[in-house]
Amino acid sequence: MASSDHRSPTAVPTLAPGTHRGIVARCAGPAAVAAAAVGALAVLARVDPNAPGHYPTCPFLFLTGLYCPGCGALRALHDLTQLDLAGAWGMNPLLVLVLPALVAAWVGWTVRSARGRPRSLVVPARWINAFLVLVLVYWVARNVPALAPWLAP
Known part of the structure; x- marks a missing residue:
């Protein structure tokens, strides 16, 4: 017997938006990112990145002798795990400034996912372009000691 209904009696029902299991399922992505971040931190x-032999050298620094925008980020994150904000700032000030925005974006993603709207946020292109310009200016400035010697890790 042919039927136009393609559902089978064994199909898995979708979770209701307000159920606990539904919220847990929708928040799986943010939870996975949080678990990975907590594990890495x-x-x-x-494991102190200042001690030799534990982490690889930055490939850009190794090949060019210049600092990339991420140089010092591991050491800055290590300092933050030790609650040393001044040390983190000395290693990578851009990371220290951007990290709260990343945490806020993760919180927003989690809240939107829990409410069933995980993709409702669109970042305007001008913000993305402004951030990329900021990273490029930071990249150049940290490699020109006359501009900002305090930016080098």
Whole structure:
């Protein structure tokens, strides 16, 4: 017997938007990112990147002798896990400034996911372009000691 209804009696029903299981399922992405970040920070808190032999050298620094925008980020994150904000700032001030925005974006993603609207936020192109210009200016400035010697890690 042919039928136009393609549903089978064994199909998995979708979770109702307000159910606990529905919220857990929708927040799986943000939870996975949080778990990975907490795990990475736990390792970074215990294994000091200032000690030689634990982490690889920045490939850009190794090949060119110049600092990339991310140079010093591991050491800055390690300092933050030790609650040393001044040390983190000395390693990578851009990371220290951007990190609260990343945490806020993650919180927003989690809230939107819990409410069933995970893709409702669109960042305007001008903000993305402004951030890219900021990163490029930071990249150049940290490699020209006369401009900003305090930017080098």
